[in-house]
Amino acid sequence: MATAAAPRTSEFESPNAPRLFGTDGIRQVVGEEMTPVFVAEVGSALGTYLHGSGEVLIARDFRTSSEAMSRILAGTLLMKGVNVRDMGTMPTPCLQFNIRALGATMGLTVTASHNPNEFNGIKFTGPQGIELPRESEQAMEWAIHRHEYAPGTWDRVGSLRADPDGIDRYVSSILHHTDVPIVRAARPRVVLDPGNGTSAVTSPRLLRELGCQLITLNANPDGYFPGRPSEPNEENLWALRKTVVDVGAAIGIAHDGDSDRVAFIDEKGQFLPGDIAMAVLARERLRQRPGGTVVTSVTSSTLIEDVVEAGAGILEVTRSGSLPVAQRILEREAVFGGEENGGYYWPEHQVARDGPMSSTKMIELLVRSRRPLSELVATLPRYYLSKTKVPLVRPFRDRVLARVHERLEQEADRLVTLDGQKAYYPDGWLLVRPSGTEPICRIFAEGRSAERAKELMAHGVEMVRQEVDRLNAGSNVSP
Numbered sequence: 513m514a515t516a517a518a519p520r521t522s523e524f525e526s527p528n529a530p531r532l533f534g535t536d537g538i539r540q541v542v543g544e545e546m547t548p549v550f551v552a553e554v555g556s557a558l559g560t561y562l563h564g565s566g567e568v569l570i571a572r573d574f575r576t577s578s579e580a581m582s583r584i585l586a587g588t589l590l591m592k593g594v595n596v597r598d599m600g601t602m603p604t605p606c607l608q609f610n611i612r613a614l615g616a617t618m619g620l621t622v623t624a625s626h627n628p629n630e631f632n633g634i635k636f637t638g639p640q641g642i643e644l645p646r647e648s649e650q651a652m653e654w655a656i657h658r659h660e661y662a663p664g665t666w667d668r669v670g671s672l673r674a675d676p677d678g679i680d681r682y683v684s685s686i687l688h689h690t691d692v693p694i695v696r697a698a699r700p701r702v703v704l705d706p707g708n709g710t711s712a713v714t715s716p717r718l719l720r721e722l723g724c725q726l727i728t729l730n731a732n733p734d735g736y737f738p739g740r741p742s743e744p745n746e747e748n749l750w751a752l753r754k755t756v757v758d759v760g761a762a763i764g765i766a767h768d769g770d771s772d773r774v775a776f777i778d779e780k781g782q783f784l785p786g787d788i789a790m791a792v793l794a795r796e797r798l799r800q801r802p803g804g805t806v807v808t809s810v811t812s813s814t815l816i817e818d819v820v821e822a823g824a825g826i827l828e829v830t831r832s833g834s835l836p837v838a839q840r841i842l843e844r845e846a847v848f849g850g851e852e853n854g855g856y857y858w859p860e861h862q863v864a865r866d867g868p869m870s871s872t873k874m875i876e877l878l879v880r881s882r883r884p885l886s887e888l889v890a891t892l893p894r895y896y897l898s899k900t901k902v903p904l905v906r907p908f909r910d911r912v913l914a915r916v917h918e919r920l921e922q923e924a925d926r927l928v929t930l931d932g933q934k935a936y937y938p939d940g941w942l943l944v945r946p947s948g949t950e951p952i953c954r955i956f957a958e959g960r961s962a963e964r965a966k967e968l969m970a971h972g973v974e975m976v977r978q979e980v981d982r983l984n985a986g987s988n989v990s991p
């Protein structure tokens with residue numbers, strides 16, 4: 513069998529071996545990079561990586577090309593000798609839950625998460641229900657780059673079966689880990705906005721079984737996303753914010769396209785930034801599990817540190833991205849994990865970002881507290897976050913970062929170099945973090961006031977720009 517050899521990392525940095533995997537699987541524009549041939553190559557690379565054995569679960573979202581792509585992936589894997597279980601349309605966390613529940617070898621979700629309509633993608637999940645490590649992605653990228661696949665033979669074709677019970681399994685686990693009687697007794701009024709995405713097949717049912725008085729918006733699955741753009745940010749959720757107030761609901765809940773993330777609206781129609789929702793959830797978690805470990809990534813607010821310290825918990829900070837957070841949760845047997853983008857982890861249910869699970873835990877918390885969500889938020893310390901990005905080409909990346917490091921080391925109280933450069937000042941912090949996949953540098957800043965956050969962010973932008981200009985001026989070779 514011609515299995516692709518794992519190459520050295522440096523070879524992937526060369527222009528001849530383009531990186532296909534982003535922070536969460538492969539995402540491309542359908543009909544441009546995402547062609548039938550490319551999808552079959554991805555299936556072939558995976559079949560080769562799995563040595564033509566095991567069982568792969570395939571789920572999909574409602575994008576216009578998702579069924580076609582999942583059929584190509586299934587057919588290719590079968591011809592490479594891998595068994596396939598077709599899970600149908602469901603959220604990414606629902607598929608991830610089923611991988612562990614069924615003891616499968618791996619799972620694929622055909623989805624482009626919150627990306628615009630023309631995109632589609634493939635998310636890869638390993639047997640523990642967390643994403644594949646970078647080395648596995650590299651092995652597949654290398655196989656695709658060289659078109660080197662295990663051949664597959666007529667007498668070793670895999671078997672295909674459909675599994676209609678995936679959503680039942682998942683919803684049962686969420687309800688099992690939620691205090692259903694307390695919510696049923698209170699019957700909170702809840703507005704849910706799946707944004708025409710995959711939570712439309714899990715969450716209306718989940719929240720009704722939980723005992724909520726449910727009002728839905730955009731709850732028809734539709735790959736054209738007619739209701740709103742798929743990213744659940746403040747601007748896109750204007751209709752949900754209005755509806756919550758109009759119907760007098762206790763809370764509004766929205767998900768991104770593949771429902772691994774969640775956004776909350778308080779009873780006044782105000783959008784909760786991801787950090788603030790994380791702090792509310794983490795505080796409750798530590799009340800129930802005193803001394804527990806909470807995992808978050810380097811981009812999170814100081815608010816999380818404050819809440820974990822006040823709850824006598826242990827805070828673990830990782831590089832950004834769901835894989836580092838999930839791995840650390842497993843290593844430290846953490847009680848909760850979260851990212852500022854609205855991805856929250858409930859390890860007793862599964863170690864993956866889970867939007868629907870996060871929604872029931874927030875409702876449970878609200879009912880138990882007997883206070884409006886806006887009041888729970890008002891009891892937290894207040895910080896302000898500003899973020900932006902500036903162009904930074906790859907050849908300049910390391911030199912710019914080294915210079916930024918030198919400058920921040922001089923002026924900051926403390927410097928954390930876990931993922932980019934995070935500098936702490938008496939009244940805020942600044943994070944300068946080049947993207948691993950795009951020619952940009954992300955700048956995050958937080959302060960005790962909105963002005964201070966903006967000031968720190970502008971300082972970060974200026975530093976990166978100055979260093980880029982200096983390199984451009986001193987170099988005869990254009991980057």
Ligand code: MG
Pocket residue numbers: 625626768769770771772773
């Ligand atoms: Mg997503």
